[in-house]
Amino acid sequence: MSSPRILVVDDEADLRELLEITLLKMGLDVDSAETLGEARAFLAKTDYALVLTDMRLPDGLGIELVREVTATCKGTPIAVVTAYGSAENAVVALKAGAFDYVTKPVALDQLRIMVQSALRVSAGTPGQASAAAGTAPSRLIGNSPAMQGLRAQIARLARSMAPISITGESGSGKELAAREIHAQSSRAAKPFIAVNCGAIPEALMEAEFFGYRKGAFTGAAEDRDGFFQAANGGTLMLDEVADLPLAMQVKLLRAIQERRVRKIGATAEEPVDVRLISATHQDLAKCVETGKFRQDLFYRLNVIELSLPPLRERLDDLGVLADTVLARLAGPGNARLGEGVLETLGAYSFPGNVRELENVLERALAFANDGMIEVGDLSLKSARPGEPAHSAAEPAAAPAPVAVARAPVASAMAEASAQAPASLAPDALPSSLPDYLEQVERDIILRALAQTNFNRTQAAQLLGISFRQLRYQMQKLDIHAPEP
Numbered sequence: 001m002s003s004p005r006i007l008v009v010d011d012e013a014d015l016r017e018l019l020e021i022t023l024l025k026m027g028l029d030v031d032s033a034e035t036l037g038e039a040r041a042f043l044a045k046t047d048y049a050l051v052l053t054d055m056r057l058p059d060g061l062g063i064e065l066v067r068e069v070t071a072t073c074k075g076t077p078i079a080v081v082t083a084y085g086s087a088e089n090a091v092v093a094l095k096a097g098a099f100d101y102v103t104k105p106v107a108l109d110q111l112r113i114m115v116q117s118a119l120r121v122s123a124g125t126p127g128q129a130s131a132a133a134g135t136a137p138s139r140l141i142g143n144s145p146a147m148q149g150l151r152a153q154i155a156r157l158a159r160s161m162a163p164i165s166i167t168g169e170s171g172s173g174k175e176l177a178a179r180e181i182h183a184q185s186s187r188a189a190k191p192f193i194a195v196n197c198g199a200i201p202e203a204l205m206e207a208e209f210f211g212y213r214k215g216a217f218t219g220a221a222e223d224r225d226g227f228f229q230a231a232n233g234g235t236l237m238l239d240e241v242a243d244l245p246l247a248m249q250v251k252l253l254r255a256i257q258e259r260r261v262r263k264i265g266a267t268a269e270e271p272v273d274v275r276l277i278s279a280t281h282q283d284l285a286k287c288v289e290t291g292k293f294r295q296d297l298f299y300r301l302n303v304i305e306l307s308l309p310p311l312r313e314r315l316d317d318l319g320v321l322a323d324t325v326l327a328r329l330a331g332p333g334n335a336r337l338g339e340g341v342l343e344t345l346g347a348y349s350f351p352g353n354v355r356e357l358e359n360v361l362e363r364a365l366a367f368a369n370d371g372m373i374e375v376g377d378l379s380l381k382s383a384r385p386g387e388p389a390h391s392a393a394e395p396a397a398a399p400a401p402v403a404v405a406r407a408p409v410a411s412a413m414a415e416a417s418a419q420a421p422a423s424l425a426p427d428a429l430p431s432s433l434p435d436y437l438e439q440v441e442r443d444i445i446l447r448a449l450a451q452t453n454f455n456r457t458q459a460a461q462l463l464g465i466s467f468r469q470l471r472y473q474m475q476k477l478d479i480h481a482p483e484p
């Protein structure tokens with residue numbers, strides 16, 4: 001079987017030679033062109049597994065070739081070589097459809113990693129083949145035009161290394177979309193690691209992201225990998241990226257630019273091959289304006305934007321989503337929606353999106369007779385049709401109070417109040433600040449859960465925190481949902 005063939009396009013003889021030698025040593029066949037014109041002539045005759053082009057060529061710009069190859073050579077990955085520090089070129093090329101980029105001076109270990117990953121793309125992984133054939137069932141359920149467009153966009157984006165920034169309200173499926181991109185990419189066999197940037201204490205962040213060496217600090221009993229090493233070869237999702245403290249943003253930017261990380265306590269850096277996907281329900285551009293988020297990092301992460309529509313803008317999908325959720329909860333065919341249920345759901349604004357739909361159906365199923373969910377089994381916040389829903393970014397107004405808190409919540413509340421620290425006199429001090437704060441936190445979370453009938457999405461909104469933060473705090477404080 002013949003080796004994959006690569007086209008190198010560069011007018012600098014030294015660099016061209018270095019690229020050729022490196023690729024030949026990897027067992028690949030190479031054609032070389034010095035100009036755009038020569039490259040076009042090669043491309044007209046031969047199918048390549050990868051095109052690697054410089055940005056500046058005597059008769060034009062490499063970006064033209066990126067556009068042509070992306071438009072005409074279906075599936076051929078093209079990567080660009082950019083001058084060091086010219087992030088702009090790299091970003092423009094990625095936006096135009098380039099698979100990836102390497103910077104000059106070219107680090108050969110990074111070049112090899114990039115080439116191998118491009119070869120996996122052009123060979124087509126099983127995930128890609130079935131996705132392309134339209135046979136792979138997508139985890140993103142919905143037949144609305146918005147969902148169809150989203151799935152098509154994901155299939156395209158899965159073929160490149162370009163960083164993707166996913167925006168959307170809480171519960172709209174940002175993590176699911178990121179997992180889908182990973183699953184359809186040539187990285188599917190490698191790990192997908194999702195990190196909630198808002199849930200990591202600032203003091204631990206560097207160790208969590210980059211790892212540490214044994215003895216680097218008190219308690220570092222052995223070497224440990226960070227998220228970057230754990231995601232090597234795969235995808236790293238930075239969820240709630242707007243919550244990253246500024247100091248960590250600087251370190252992250254460096255890791256992204258260099259594609260290398262250094263463990264705390266290590267002397268040398270190590271290369272990492274990670275595709276980055278970031279997500280947030282906040283307006284990251286606004287965070288840049290207010291100085292909360294670094295512009296340079298924003299620019300690096302926000303190369304391709306993927307925006308997830310809120311559920312209330314794709315109500316056509318309610319039926320199929322409800323069927324899928326019920327089949328998962330009760331087993332296929334064991335639960336159904338009674339008369340008027342879909343219409344009632346359709347009149348609700350779902351501020352917590354699909355996650356809230358899942359919660360609503362799970363609770364309703366607990367009250368339903370023989371798996372038949374009736375309108376009375378739904379406990380929705382009052383919502384009028386067409387009423388604009390609250391953005392997840394802004395805390396929702398307090399929901400209509402729940403008439404009676406369910407017994408387990410009420411008893412948990414009573415228990416919490418019994419333990420709750422008596423309010424302190426203005427100059428009194430608690431004997432243990434952490435215990436005192438923990439009890440206050442427990443008390444407040446239980447109160448919010450009782451008010452929302454243990455709907456965590458709504459409770460998180462009441463408290464002005466994300467669903468994930470609430471879930472994290474509940475785990476930490478050992479607070480559990482009552483048994484239905």
Ligand SMILES: Nc1ncnc2c1ncn2[C@@H]1O[C@H](COP(=O)(O)OP(=O)(O)OP(=O)(O)O)[C@@H](O)[C@H]1O
Binds near residue numbers: 168171176239355
């Ligand atoms: N289109 C969809 N099809 C099927 N399930 C979905 C869809 N969108 C979201 N979900 C489900 O809704 C829940 C929330 O999704 P996910 O965690 O991806 O949301 P998110 O936007 O990342 O939320 P957050 O901002 O709170 O982290 C998950 O259980 C997910 O499986």
